[in-house]
Amino acid sequence: MLARLSPDVRQYLLITGNYWAFTLTDGALRMLVVLHFHQLGYSPLQVAMLFLFYEIFGVITNLVGGWLGAHVGLNRTMNIGLALQVLALSMLLVPTAWLLVPWVMAAQALSGIAKDLNKMSAKSSIKLLVPNDQQGALYRWVAALTGSKNALKGVGFFLGGALLTAVGFAPAIAIMAAGLAVVWLLSLVLLKRDLGKAKAKPKFRDIFSKSRAINQLSAARMFLFGARDVWFVVALPVFLATSLGWDFWQVGGFLAAWVIGYGVVQSLAPYVTGRRSGKVPDGRSALGWASVLALVPAAMAMLLIQGHSPQLVLIAGLTVFGVLFAINSSLHSYLIVSYAAEDGVSLDVGFYYMANAMGRLLGTVLSGWVFQRFGLAACLAVSAGLVAIAALASISLPRHDREGVFPPRDTA
Numbered sequence: 001m002l003a004r005l006s007p008d009v010r011q012y013l014l015i016t017g018n019y020w021a022f023t024l025t026d027g028a029l030r031m032l033v034v035l036h037f038h039q040l041g042y043s044p045l046q047v048a049m050l051f052l053f054y055e056i057f058g059v060i061t062n063l064v065g066g067w068l069g070a071h072v073g074l075n076r077t078m079n080i081g082l083a084l085q086v087l088a089l090s091m092l093l094v095p096t097a098w099l100l101v102p103w104v105m106a107a108q109a110l111s112g113i114a115k116d117l118n119k120m121s122a123k124s125s126i127k128l129l130v131p132n133d134q135q136g137a138l139y140r141w142v143a144a145l146t147g148s149k150n151a152l153k154g155v156g157f158f159l160g161g162a163l164l165t166a167v168g169f170a171p172a173i174a175i176m177a178a179g180l181a182v183v184w185l186l187s188l189v190l191l192k193r194d195l196g197k198a199k200a201k202p203k204f205r206d207i208f209s210k211s212r213a214i215n216q217l218s219a220a221r222m223f224l225f226g227a228r229d230v231w232f233v234v235a236l237p238v239f240l241a242t243s244l245g246w247d248f249w250q251v252g253g254f255l256a257a258w259v260i261g262y263g264v265v266q267s268l269a270p271y272v273t274g275r276r277s278g279k280v281p282d283g284r285s286a287l288g289w290a291s292v293l294a295l296v297p298a299a300m301a302m303l304l305i306q307g308h309s310p311q312l313v314l315i316a317g318l319t320v321f322g323v324l325f326a327i328n329s330s331l332h333s334y335l336i337v338s339y340a341a342e343d344g345v346s347l348d349v350g351f352y353y354m355a356n357a358m359g360r361l362l363g364t365v366l367s368g369w370v371f372q373r374f375g376l377a378a379c380l381a382v383s384a385g386l387v388a389i390a391a392l393a394s395i396s397l398p399r400h401d402r403e404g405v406f407p408p409r410d411t412a
Contacts, residue, residue: 014187015121015191016145016148017183018082018183018187019122020149022081022114022118023152023153024155024156024159025085026111027153027256027259028159028172028176029088029156029160029176031156031164031237032163032169032172033050035160035164035241035248035251036164037104043368043372044235044371045369045372046368047368048233048364048369049101050101050104050108051108051364052108052361053108054108055360055364056109056112056361057109058113059361060354062350062353063354075191077121078122078187078191079184079188081113081121082114084110085110085114085115086181088107088110088111089107089111089176089177089180092169092173093177096170116353119353120349120350120353122145142333143266143267143330144267146266146267146333147326147330148267150260150263150266151262151263151264153263154255154257154259154262155256155260156256157256159252159256160172161249162249165249213339213397214339214348216393217286217335218336218354218356219355219390219393220286220390221355221356221359223387223393224387227297227382227386227387228363228383229359229367230362230383230386231367231371231380232363232367233363233368234368234371235367235368235370236318236376237255238371239371243310254315258322262322262323262326265327266326266327266330269326272327273289273327281331281334282397283335283396283397283398284397285331287395287397289331290391293387294388295384296320296324296384297321300313300314300380301380304376304377304380328390335397
């Protein structure tokens with residue numbers, strides 16, 4: 001069947017399949033680590049610290065990975081990411097007594113490198129498979145890739161909770177490592193060899209973007225994802241398990257449903273943000289949607305402080321937050337690919353996802369600390385503030401001219 005498709009579509013499907021498989025294990029691993037180590041008696045802040053190297057090395061990987069992809073090709077960076085994830089999973093197969101904080105943090109560091117190499121490679125590749133004059137098609141392809149990835153990450157959350165309950169921590173890790181190893185071997189054989197190599201080899205100093213638009217969008221992305229992870233990474237699953245008494249199946253199922261729904265909305269974002277009118281979004285769209293999103297966590301924090309039912313506030317509020325956040329995220333994912341230079345696209349995309357990883361790092365640390373000191377309502381209040389900053393960073397993002405295209409690439 002693959003042989004009958006055009007080469008570009010075939011490569012898109014292979015890239016998406018790799019991304020899906022990786023994302024499934026990444027989501028499951030996140031849930032396994034949070035729930036397993038909370039079960040072992042780790043505090044919320046200690047659980048957050050287990051992911052510290054995951055996020056720190058994600059920052060470094062995105063910054064350097066774009067340069068590496070431009071030099072050696074995106075197929076190689078994607079395959080390196082798959083191999084490193086298999087290694088990271090294998091590190092957690094040691095006896096329980098060996099699963100000390102430094103060892104788990106080292107495994108998470110490898111997983112962070114793997115995740116961001118894989119994501120940077122997948123997102124950058126799409127730019128090269130869609131003609132530059134087909135911005136609507138580019139938006140739809142990016143939205144489909146991003147949305148399906150997040151839906152699979154949600155399935156991964158559920159899978160992690162289910163496997164922890166059904167077979168335990170170590171067998172769950174072994175199952176995921178074996179499955180991903182098969183995907184990696186297939187990718188080595190099938191993925192195009194020269195995808196994404198820059199014609200003019202960039203110097204290492206070129207890892208820092210010189211485009212004002214990309215710098216501003218990256219800042220907005222950093223605060224947007226910090227606003228999600230400040231309540232999502234540690235605070236929410238621990239709150240559901242301790243304060244509301246939910247079991248692992250319920251916690252994993254709720255977070256899975258949220259992320260799956262979020263992924264579905266991301267895939268549909270082009271229809272929500274102007275497809276019917278034949279328009280694609282620009283900087284004005286990013287500002288407007290971020291401004292609306294900031295109201296949701298602020299309202300949720302106020303309702304929790306006033307003593308309303310936490311279960312009702314969280315389920316209803318996070319449903320609305322998920323829809324709006326998905327649209328914001330999908331807009332950003334399209335804009336970075338659209339703003340990026342075609343030759344050496346991974347440099348711009350890598351820099352942008354470095355900012356994304358910085359936001360996750362900020363949110364992860366704040367999630368453990370703010371929740372432990374002040375509670376879930378405070379996490380939501382901080383989330384509202386971070387989204388507001390993301391909106392401010394979007395004010396001067398490039399907008400379409402009268403012909404519906406972006407102005408020429410600028411420099412900061």
